[in-house]
Amino acid sequence: MQKKYAIGIDLGGTNLRVGLVSSEGKIIRKIKEPTSREILDSILKASGTLISDEVRGIGLGIAGLVDREGGKILISPNLPLIEGVHIVDVIRKRFDVPVCIENDANTAAIGEKWVGAGKEFSNFVLFTLGTGIGGGIIYNKKLLSVSAELGHMTIDANGEKCPCGNNGCLEVYASARAILSKAVNALEKGRESLLKGCCGGNFYKLTTEDVYRIALDGDSLARETLRDAGRYLGIGIANIINLMSPEAIILTGGLIGAWNIYIQEAIKEASRRAFKELYDAVKIVPSVLKDDAGVIGAAGLVFEEIE
Amino acid sequence: MQKKYAIGIDLGGTNLRVGLVSSEGKIIRKIKEPTSREILDSILKASGTLISDEVRGIGLGIAGLVDREGGKILISPNLPLIEGVHIVDVIRKRFDVPVCIENDANTAAIGEKWVGAGKEFSNFVLFTLGTGIGGGIIYNKKLLSVSAELGHMTIDANGEKCPCGNNGCLEVYASARAILSKAVNALEKGRESLLKGCCGGNFYKLTTEDVYRIALDGDSLARETLRDAGRYLGIGIANIINLMSPEAIILTGGLIGAWNIYIQEAIKEASRRAFKELYDAVKIVPSVLKDDAGVIGAAGLVFEEIE
Numbered sequence: 001m002q003k004k005y006a007i008g009i010d011l012g013g014t015n016l017r018v019g020l021v022s023s024e025g026k027i028i029r030k031i032k033e034p035t036s037r038e039i040l041d042s043i044l045k046a047s048g049t050l051i052s053d054e055v056r057g058i059g060l061g062i063a064g065l066v067d068r069e070g071g072k073i074l075i076s077p078n079l080p081l082i083e084g085v086h087i088v089d090v091i092r093k094r095f096d097v098p099v100c101i102e103n104d105a106n107t108a109a110i111g112e113k114w115v116g117a118g119k120e121f122s123n124f125v126l127f128t129l130g131t132g133i134g135g136g137i138i139y140n141k142k143l144l145s146v147s148a149e150l151g152h153m154t155i156d157a158n159g160e161k162c163p164c165g166n167n168g169c170l171e172v173y174a175s176a177r178a179i180l181s182k183a184v185n186a187l188e189k190g191r192e193s194l195l196k197g198c199c200g201g202n203f204y205k206l207t208t209e210d211v212y213r214i215a216l217d218g219d220s221l222a223r224e225t226l227r228d229a230g231r232y233l234g235i236g237i238a239n240i241i242n243l244m245s246p247e248a249i250i251l252t253g254g255l256i257g258a259w260n261i262y263i264q265e266a267i268k269e270a271s272r273r274a275f276k277e278l279y280d281a282v283k284i285v286p287s288v289l290k291d292d293a294g295v296i297g298a299a300g301l302v303f304e305e306i307e
Numbered sequence: 308m309q310k311k312y313a314i315g316i317d318l319g320g321t322n323l324r325v326g327l328v329s330s331e332g333k334i335i336r337k338i339k340e341p342t343s344r345e346i347l348d349s350i351l352k353a354s355g356t357l358i359s360d361e362v363r364g365i366g367l368g369i370a371g372l373v374d375r376e377g378g379k380i381l382i383s384p385n386l387p388l389i390e391g392v393h394i395v396d397v398i399r400k401r402f403d404v405p406v407c408i409e410n411d412a413n414t415a416a417i418g419e420k421w422v423g424a425g426k427e428f429s430n431f432v433l434f435t436l437g438t439g440i441g442g443g444i445i446y447n448k449k450l451l452s453v454s455a456e457l458g459h460m461t462i463d464a465n466g467e468k469c470p471c472g473n474n475g476c477l478e479v480y481a482s483a484r485a486i487l488s489k490a491v492n493a494l495e496k497g498r499e500s501l502l503k504g505c506c507g508g509n510f511y512k513l514t515t516e517d518v519y520r521i522a523l524d525g526d527s528l529a530r531e532t533l534r535d536a537g538r539y540l541g542i543g544i545a546n547i548i549n550l551m552s553p554e555a556i557i558l559t560g561g562l563i564g565a566w567n568i569y570i571q572e573a574i575k576e577a578s579r580r581a582f583k584e585l586y587d588a589v590k591i592v593p594s595v596l597k598d599d600a601g602v603i604g605a606a607g608l609v610f611e612e613i614e
Contacts, residue, residue, distance in 0.1 A: 139446070144446060146552045153550065154542045154545065156462075157463040232464065239460045243453070243455060243550070274473075
C-alpha cells in the first residue's frame with residue numbers, strides 16, 4: 001500500500017483543524033471544530049475519521065512551547081489542559097503510525113514553505129498575528145527547530161506586563177488581544193467612537209474585524225488603535241530583519257485582514273528601523289494558505305521527517 | 308603539498324589580527340596591530356608574511372554587514388574606509404588562493420564552536436560585548452549565515468537614538484560605548500564619584516576597565532552604570548533565548564572582564580524575563596578563545612567552505 005497521505009493536526013488556542021493531506025500538499029478532507037475541554041478526544045475522533053492504510057503518519061502543530069523529543073507540550077497558555085500530556089504517545093498508541101509534534105506557528109511556516117507564500121524563498125520568517133503572536137523561521141529551505149517566540153521579544157524595556165511574566169513583550173502591544181483591550185479601555189473611559197455602537201452596544205463583544213471595518217469608516221479611535229499596534233509590530237519585524245536578514249517576512253493570522261492600516265503601518269515602521277540594506281532585500285507578504293497553513297505544514301512535517 | 312593551514316583575518320573596529328591557523332584550530336603565528344587608514348595595505352602585508360604553499364585559503368571576519376556573494380562589506384560604521392571595497396577580490400588576486408568573508412562576530416562564533424566554549428553545544432548564540440554589540444548564531448553545529456545584529460534589536464520602543472538610525476537599540480544601553488557615555492554624562496553633571504580621580508582627572512579617558520575596578524571599590528556611580536547596562540543586556544539575552552531556544556549563550560569581548568557586576572546583572576534580568584523552561588535549559592558562559600576567536604574562526608571558515 002502506497003502511503004501517500006499524512007494527517008495534519010493544527011491545534012490553536014480557539015480552533016482544532018484536522019486534515020488529510022496528500023504528498024503534494026493538497027488538503028483532501030478537513031475537519032474543523034472549536035477547541036473544548038475534551039480536546040484530546042476530539043483529536044482522536046477526527047483522526048480516526050481520516051485514518052487509513054494510506055496514511056504515513058500524523059503531524060501535530062500545537063500552540064505552545066513544545067518538547068519535540070518528549071512528545072509533549074511544556075507550556076500552552078491557551079490550552080492548559082494538555083500541558084504535560086504525552087500527546088504523541090497517546091496518538092501513536094491509538095493509531096499505530098509515526099507521530100511528530102511541533103509548535104503551530106512552526107508548522108504554519110513549513111506549510112507556507114511547501115506550497116504557500118514561502119515556496120520561492122530559501123530564508124523567511126513567518127509571523128502569526130492573532131490573539132497572540134507567534135512565529136516560525138525557515139533557513140536554507142528548512143524549518144529551524146527553535147522556539148521562535150516572536151511575540152515574546154521585549155520591545156519596551158519598562159513596558160506593560162505580559163501574561164508570560166515578562167514586561168513589554170511585542171504581543172502586549174501588537175496582538176488582537178492588545179488591540180481589543182486598548183479599544184475597550186478607551187471606550188470604558190468614555191471616549192467617543194463609532195465602536196460604541198457595535199455589537200448592539202456591548203463593546204466587550206468587539207472583534208478586530210469590527211475595529212478594522214469602523215477604522216475604514218474613518219473612526220479616529222479605531223484608526224489610532226490599529227496604527228499604534230501596527231507601529232509596534234513594525235518594531236518586531238525590524239528586529240527580526242536585523243537578526244535574521246531574511247528574504248521575506250510572511251504575515252498570517254486573522255489580523256492580516258486589517259492590512260491597509262495595521263500592516264501598512266508596521267511596514268512603514270520596520271522600514272524606518274531596520275538596517276536599510278537588509279530592509280531593501282526583504283519582501284513583506286501575506287500568507288497564501290491562510291488558515292490551512294498549519295494543517296498542511298503539520299502533514300509536511302510527517303513527509304519530511306518520516307521516510 | 309598538503310594544505311594544512313589557513314590564514315584567518317579578524318578586522319574589528321580597533322584592531323587588525325591576522326593569524327596562521329592549523330587544521331586543528333591552533334594559531335601557529337599571529338600578527339596584531341591597530342587599524343589605520345592604510346588598513347587594506349596592512350592586511351596584504353600581514354597576509355604576505357604568513358602565506359606559503361601550505362595555506363589552503365584566507366578567511367576574513369570584518370566588523371559590519373557583509374555581502375558574502377559580492378565579497379565585500381556593505382556597511383561598517385567603524386571601518387568606513389573599506390565600505391564597498393571588493394576586498395575578497397583584492398586579496399584573492401594578490402595571493403591566488405580562495406578567500407571567503409564573514410561578519411567578525413560570526414567568525415568568532417565559528418571559532419568558539421570549533422575549539423572554544425561552544426565545542427560541546429550544537430546550538431548556541433554568541434554575543435560580542437565591546438564598543439558595540441554583535442553576535443553569531445550556531446545551529447546544528449553550523450553557523451547560520453545571517454546578519455545576527457544582536458546589538459540592533461530595539462529593546463526600548465521610544466528609547467534613545469542609535470547611530471544606526473533606529474531608536475532604543477540594545478547597543479545604546481549595554482555596550483562599552485554606552486557605559487562610558489553614561490558615566491561621563493553623570494560626571495559632567497557634577498555627580499560625586501571615585502571615577503573623577505581616574506586618568507589624572509581627565510574622565511574623558513575613562514575605560515570600562517576603570518569603571519569596573521572602581522565599581523569593585525564600592526563606588527556607587529560605577530556600580531550603578533554597570534548594573535544598568537547589565538540589566539539591558541539581560542533583556543537582549545532573554546529575547547534571544549525566547550527566539551532561538553539555544554543550549555548556550557556565549558559571551559565574549561572586553562566587557563566580560565566586568566563579569567561579577569555587569570554580566571551577573573544581565574543573567575539575573577534574563578532569568579526574570581525569558582520563558583522559564585527555555586531559561587532553565589540554557590547555559591550562560593564566557594568565551595574560551597577570547598581575542599583569538601575571530602582569527603581562528605575566520606580560518607575555520609576556510610576549512611569548512613573550501614574542500
